[in-house]
Amino acid sequence: MIDHADVVVVGAGGLGAATAFHLAKRGDLSVALLDKHAIGSQTSPRAAGMVSCLRKSDLMITLIKRACQQIERFTEETGQPLDWVLSGSLKVARRSQDAEVLAADRQRGRRMGLDVEQITAAEAHRLNPFLQTQGVEAVLRIGDDRYFNPAQVAVGFAVAAQAWGAALLPNTDVTRVDIERDAVVGVQTTWGTIRASVLVDAAGAWTRQVAEASGIRVPLVPTRLQLIVTEPQAGVRADLPMVRIMDAAVYMRPCEGGLLWGVYEEEPRFFDMNAFPSDFDVKDLPLDAAVLRAAAEEVRAQLPVLRVAKARELRGGLPTMTADGQHILGPSPALRGFYFASGCNVAGLSIAPAVGEALAMWIAEGQPPTDLSPLSVARFRDASWPEDQLRKEAAWQYRHFYGAV
Numbered sequence: 001m002i003d004h005a006d007v008v009v010v011g012a013g014g015l016g017a018a019t020a021f022h023l024a025k026r027g028d029l030s031v032a033l034l035d036k037h038a039i040g041s042q043t044s045p046r047a048a049g050m051v052s053c054l055r056k057s058d059l060m061i062t063l064i065k066r067a068c069q070q071i072e073r074f075t076e077e078t079g080q081p082l083d084w085v086l087s088g089s090l091k092v093a094r095r096s097q098d099a100e101v102l103a104a105d106r107q108r109g110r111r112m113g114l115d116v117e118q119i120t121a122a123e124a125h126r127l128n129p130f131l132q133t134q135g136v137e138a139v140l141r142i143g144d145d146r147y148f149n150p151a152q153v154a155v156g157f158a159v160a161a162q163a164w165g166a167a168l169l170p171n172t173d174v175t176r177v178d179i180e181r182d183a184v185v186g187v188q189t190t191w192g193t194i195r196a197s198v199l200v201d202a203a204g205a206w207t208r209q210v211a212e213a214s215g216i217r218v219p220l221v222p223t224r225l226q227l228i229v230t231e232p233q234a235g236v237r238a239d240l241p242m243v244r245i246m247d248a249a250v251y252m253r254p255c256e257g258g259l260l261w262g263v264y265e266e267e268p269r270f271f272d273m274n275a276f277p278s279d280f281d282v283k284d285l286p287l288d289a290a291v292l293r294a295a296a297e298e299v300r301a302q303l304p305v306l307r308v309a310k311a312r313e314l315r316g317g318l319p320t321m322t323a324d325g326q327h328i329l330g331p332s333p334a335l336r337g338f339y340f341a342s343g344c345n346v347a348g349l350s351i352a353p354a355v356g357e358a359l360a361m362w363i364a365e366g367q368p369p370t371d372l373s374p375l376s377v378a379r380f381r382d383a384s385w386p387e388d389q390l391r392k393e394a395a396w397q398y399r400h401f402y403g404a405v
């Protein structure tokens with residue numbers, strides 16, 4: 001057990017491990033990456049691993065493009081495996097109002113240098129025969145989209161951080177943050193004290209607990225997201241484009257000969273982590289396959305396979321939603337040395353490589369490579385959001401993740 005580090009990163013999921021890797025690689029700061037569970041074992045490995053490049057803002061597209069570059073060079077950079085496929089994707093509108101959103105998406109994508117084009121329903125069916133044309137109003141093909149094995153990202157970054165000299169401390173719970181004169185001075189863990197003047201709260205579903213241990217209120221809410229992996233299906237190829245049905249908020253991609261699919265349901269289930277025992281593990285999260293069955297019904301005309309394909313795996317995790325659907329990233333104005341890498345809004349794993357890189361630069365050099373102030377916790381001036389308002393707005397952001405109106 002170490003007793004000092006320049007930076008303590010709390011949480012070795014995708015966001016924390018990527019931050020620790022980029023910090024350690026710089027070589028000028030000592031880094032400790034702590035996790036109360038095994039490294040990369042909570043929400044990150046349960047993700048779908050889809051990389052959606054056509055985000056809602058130029059800033060997020062800039063970050064995801066950077067993340068794509070890192071995904072391509074992951075093994076070269078980290079020495080660790082990452083299986084990924086440049087499949088592209090098909091974003092499908094079933095209503096005229098969503099077709100208008102797609103047209104705006106296309107313009108933004110083009111302006112930001114993405115490979116996007118509007119195609120006919122018949123062309124989309126030809127590219128992915130599991131997508132039927134009935135009821136399809138418009139389709140956008142996004143050539144830059146890809147998917148990867150979600151279980152490899154956090155572990156790969158963490159192992160590589162260790163190779164660059166970071167201390168890797170699994171099964172180490174941060175129980176308190178030590179503060180003196182409005183600045184972080186260290187953390188208390190289940191194995192003792194670590195002195196540090198910088199702390200990164202990358203605790204995923206537990207972000208609020210770590211922040212509140214430092215007297216900081218952060219408006220985000222752990223939200224259950226589930227998916228199914230089916231048994232192998234005849235006709236599935238790894239390079240079939242992923243499909244997203246906008247208004248139903250259903251997605252599907254190839255996965256080991258079968259299909260991986262999920263939904264952002266209308267009424268998501270939120271969790272208060274204080275209601276769980278302190279050693280709660282995401283693998284024990286209560287799941288509900290009925291949510292997915294209802295989603296399969298909703299898209300039966302376009303993706304009939306989802307109703308009949310036998311499930312091989314049902315899994316779920318707890319990404320964190322914010323009221324405006326944006327990440328929470330960077331320093332807290334309330335406490336010197338306290339940084340956030342959270343508020344992933346169901347798409348944090350794919351962007352983690354770029355977020356970790358930007359945050360490492362912010363910590364080490366005092367500013368990020370690009371203006372990230374729109375993601376600062378400072379935007380929630382009054383952080384004392386009523387919980388029911390936060391959940392209402394977070395539920396809207398969750399359901400409308402694909403921009404349907």
Ligand SMILES: Cc1cc2nc3c(=O)[nH]c(=O)nc-3n(C[C@H](O)[C@H](O)[C@H](O)COP(=O)(O)OP(=O)(O)OC[C@H]3O[C@@H](n4cnc5c(N)ncnc54)[C@H](O)[C@@H]3O)c2cc1C
Nearest residue numbers: 011013015036043044048050174204317344347348349350
């Ligand atoms: C079904 C599903 C599908 C998804 N699909 C996608 C997708 O296609 N693309 C995408 O980009 N994202 C997707 N996501 C979202 C993605 O999984 C998350 O955005 C991302 O994994 C969040 O990473 P994290 O590091 O914040 O959280 P986690 O991976 O949960 O890591 C947080 C870590 O902090 C640790 N921790 C907490 N408290 C403490 C403490 N006090 N002391 C020490 N350690 C602590 C935890 O043990 C945990 O390991 C999906 C999620 C789910 C569940």
